Amino acid sequence: MTSTIPATARTSPARALICRGCGAEYPLIAQHACYECFGPLEVGYDAAALARVTRAEIEAGPANIWRYAPLLPTGQDPSARVTLDPGLxxxxxxxxxxxxxxxxxxxxxxxxxxxxTHSFKDRVVSVALTAARGLGFTRFACASTGNLANSVAAHAARAGVPSVVFIPADLESGKVVTTAVYGGELVAVDGSYDDVNRLCGELVETDEFEDTAFVNVNVRPYYAEGSKTLGYEVAEQLGWRIPEQVVIPMASGELLTKVDKAFTELVEIGLAEAPAGGWRVFGAQSAGCNPIATALHAGTDVITPVRPTGIAKSLNIGDPAAGAYALEAVRRTGGWMDFADDDEIRDAIRRLARTTGVFAETAGGVTVAVLAKLVASGRLDPARETVVYNTGEGLKTLDAVAGVVGPTHRVRPSLRAAREAGLLG
Amino acid sequence: MTSTIPATARTSPARALICRGCGAEYPLIAQHACYECFGPLEVGYDAAALARVTRAEIEAGPANIWRYAPLLPTGQDPSARVTLDPGLxxxxxxxxxxxxxxxxxxxxxxxxxxxxTHSFKDRVVSVALTAARGLGFTRFACASTGNLANSVAAHAARAGVPSVVFIPADLESGKVVTTAVYGGELVAVDGSYDDVNRLCGELVETDEFEDTAFVNVNVRPYYAEGSKTLGYEVAEQLGWRIPEQVVIPMASGELLTKVDKAFTELVEIGLAEAPAGGWRVFGAQSAGCNPIATALHAGTDVITPVRPTGIAKSLNIGDPAAGAYALEAVRRTGGWMDFADDDEIRDAIRRLARTTGVFAETAGGVTVAVLAKLVASGRLDPARETVVYNTGEGLKTLDAVAGVVGPTHRVRPSLRAAREAGLLG
Known part of the structure; x- marks a missing residue:
């Protein structure tokens, strides 16, 4: 699998894979780490190609992430996309x-x-699998504990491509069902998520898996670029303005860095206006898994891995791959990070639902709870426009709030009973 | 609550409420049954106003149901909408x-x-509550066992309006959570759904509930019109063509009649082309609640109420209010109805997920299972273009398939174990 992005997608503005550590460059192949320094690879673009993109071109595109195809590494040819058309x-x-x-x-x-499939993972999976098909892969795979598994299995089903999804064997039944229903292979591994990940890292090197794209391993550089669309969309929806402040949940930390990258690109190529004082990026973690925020608070670059706990399972990456880059973005923009405990998360899910009609999964609760803390501590300016990212759906983490919400009244089915219960004033 | 739709929405094409039974006309007030014959009231339109609507006007509208506001009874003024912006x-x-x-x-x-909120109910609730606010109501309510409760509670939360939702006390915990989280009043009634409905019918007549719009009772004519958008959208998405065949799930039967009404309107006003031989409307029920299909099969107009059973709970209306009108539409267009049992529903949910990446709730399983039966019996022509409506989300009815899908492999986290399990060929 060493072919480059094929000719049918020749209008891709991507130029090379570039090592975030040492700057070494590679062709647009299926590779995620630098041979020189083992640093992570990121997609680099042809600046002239990006500079040619216009607002009108984007606005004339479809009502999904592919309107931003001129700014993505793949997906320029609609017929070659592997996608559920997420976004907007x-x-x-x-x-x-x-x-x-x-x-x-x-x-x-x-x-x-x-x-x-009700999480932001559809964005990254659509970009990863479109790149994967272009690179000649004929099977799609991932290691996941939930949202990513749902998304890969659903994308593979839509595309009619075989999939194999690896999950910890002790995963909640609901998350197993929402992946298994799509009919691909689903491998329950007796071990932790870290064990599952390690097994996938070994399988991807075998001959038998040479045809298989693991979305967050061998095609990870493309996968990560999908998150840029969460930056592009917010800017376009605000009338091509970058908001002054954004609050973003962190698992690996990659989403935060890619939203910042999207804002930077839009300003560089003249598509969006930056606020007068620049934008500020804020990161949110849970108290049960806060290695990046802890490093920021300690004033260090060293991120000490943790063993995750707590209800915000979709954010529970104890050794965050992009943590250092998230720290850099937050420090550079004058933002901050904080974390919230399980009770604060539950309370924030309810506040968000009650005041907006948006029912978020625990990751959304983390982000809203951290928003409150950032205001209280004076880190986030309540006089500046702020965008908070909810990355997932409350229906997937019902247990988080099942114990704290319920009926407000219980009555027999009669007017008298309703009156006695106070329903008639 | 007898005021008519206010002046701010004067561009509404609605003209009157018209009795479906005797044709008596009423102003656009909060009323759902005819004083003369007790027949159900339906919104009637000014034909000249509808005839002025253009494709360009709709296509320039927002990417949600409100692009069709020129064809709806309310919602012409964006600032007066009570909505989560569902649709498209x-x-x-x-x-x-x-x-x-x-x-x-x-x-x-x-x-x-x-x-x-992941069901078609958002369409009808947006139209009902926008009408309700225009009519002066200051509190929103419904009786429901699931999707409608979620939608009303979420709409009220977004709008900052008090809500009171009535549910059977024995409802599944998940459905209670997905309504309670929005923070409105939630009344658990010790009784069946029919008991809950009856209590709401009594409460709506009390002075204490004079300020309260029950979406499917006193503002039902407006509520029902929201379903037309499921017809408009399909026609527009097909390039302003009516499909030759549609398969639609039936609970009250109202959705089916409104999709047919939408097609009729579009053709009458010249916005969409009908297929050469006209369109054919097919209705789907579950074997556990099939009073409309049974009447069709028996060749009668008399719909005998049933006591619903089976897993397709969102379709379980044993005494369907619009059943006679659904029969009329199916007979007039040369369609048919059929029903599917629980095993067929589960199998259809899996087939749909595996082949399209769409994970449907049980109602979607009913509709896909009935599609298969209609082809097998020769009632639906496999050589004609067909649209099947999935009205809800599989995440809300996980239990339906939890027993029949699961991991395909179980392994220890090692290459050797993966090889022994056959994962390496």
């Missing part, structure tokens, strides 16, 4: 949530639960 | 599902699980 999810005004937190300026929720 | 959900090509059933012509899934 709602940017929801949240004035009553803002009021509860003392935020006067406009507050927005970017609600990515509206994607086809 | 994907029309997914399903060639591999078609091949499994021997369908050669194009087959499409209209996937309404993509709405904000």
């Amino acid at each position: 999810t709602p940017l929801v005004a949240a004035p009553r949530l803002g009021a509860e937190f003392g935020i006067d300026a406009p507050l927005w929720i970017k609600d990515d639960s509206a994607n086809p | 959900t994907p029309l997914v090509a399903a060639p591999r599902l078609g091949a499994e059933f021997g369908i050669d012509a194009p087959l499409w899934i209209k996937d309404d699980s993509a709405n904000p």
Whole structure:
């Protein structure tokens, strides 16, 4: 699998894979780490190609992530896409949530639960698998504990391509069902998520898996670029303006860095205006898995891995691959990071639902809870426009709030009973 | 609550409420049954106003149901809407599902699980509550066992309006959570869904509930019109063509009649082309609740109420209010109805997921299973273009398939174990 992106996608603005560590360059192949320094590879673009992209070209595109194909490494040819057509999810005004937190300026929720499998993972999987098919892979795979598994299995089903998804054997039944229903191979591994990941890292090197794209391993550089669309969309939805402040959940930390990269690109090529003082990027973790925020608070570059705990399972990456880059982006833009415990997460899920009608998964609760903390600590300016990213759907983590919400009244089916229960004033 | 639609929405094409039974006309007030004959009221339009609507006007509108505001009774003023902006959900090509059933012509899934609370109810609730606010109501309510409860509670939360939702006390915990999280009043009633409905019918007549719009009771005529958007969208997504065949799930039967009404309107006002031989409307029920299909099969107009059973709970209306009108539409267009049992529903959910990447709730399983039966019995022509409506999300009815899907392999986390399990060929 060493072919480059094929001629049918020749209008891709991608130029090379570039090592984030030493700057070494590689062709656009299936590779995720540098042979020189073992640093992670990232897609680099032809600046002239990006500079030719216009707002009109994007606005004339489809109502999904592919409107940004001129800024992505792959997917320029619609017939070659492997996709559920995610994206262009709602940017929801949240004035009553803002009021509860003392935020006067406009507050927005970017609600990515509206994607086809109800998480932002559909964005990265669509880009990864489109790249993978272009590179000649004929089977799709991932290691996951939930959202990514759903998305890969659904994408493979839509495309009619075989898939093999690896999960820890003790995963909740609901998450098993939402992947197994798509009919691909589903491998339950007796071990932790780290064990599953390690096994996938070994399998990807075998001859038998030479035909298989692991979305977050051998095609990871393309996968990661999909997250840029969460930056592009917010800017376009605000009328081609970058918001002054964004609050973003962190697992590997990659999403945060890619939203920042998207903003940087848009400003560089003249598609969007930066706010007068620049934008500030804020990161959110849970108290049960806060290695990046802890490093920031300690003023160090050294991220000490943790063994994750707590209800925000979709953010539970104890050894975050892009943590150092997230730290860099937050420090460079004058942002901050914080973390929230399980009770704060549950409370934030309810506040968000009550004030906006958006029912978020635990990761969204983390982000809203951290928003409140950032205002309280003075790190986030309540007089500046802020966008908060909700990356997933409450239906997938019902257990998180099942114990704390329920009926407000219980009555027999009669007017008298309703009156006695106080329903008639 | 007898005020008519206010002046701010004067561009509404709605003219009157008209009795479906005797044709008596009423102003656009909060009323759902005829004083003369007790027949159901339906919104009637000013034909000249509808005739002025153009494709360009619709195509320039927002990417949601409100692009069709010129054809709806309310919502012309964006600032007066009570809405989560549902609609413009994907029309997914399903060639591999078609091949499994021997369908050669194009087959499409209209996937309404993509709405904000993941069912088609967001469409009807947005129209009902926008009308309700225009009519002066200050509280929103419904009786429901699931999707409608979620949608009303979420809409009220977004709008910052109090809500009170009535549910049977023995409802599944998951459905309670997905309504309670939005923070409105949630009344658990010790009784069946019919008991809950009856109680709401009594409450709506009390002075204490004079300020309260029950979406499917006192503002039902407006509520029902929201379903027309599922017809408009399919026609627009097909390039302003009416499909030759549509298969639609039936609970009250109202959705089927409104899709047919939407097609009729579009052809009458010249916005869409009808197929050469007209369109044919097919209705789907479950074997556990099939009163409309049973009447059709028996060749009678008399719909005998049933006590619903089976897993397709969102379709379990034993005494369907619009059943007679559904029969009329199916007979007039040369369609048919059929029903599927629980095993067939489960199998259809899996087939749909495996071949399209769409994970449907049980109602979607009913519709796909009935599609297969209609082809097998020769009632539906496999050589004609067909659209199948999926009205809800598989995440809400996980239990339906939890027993029949699961991991395909189980291994220890080692290459050797993977090889022994056959994963390496």
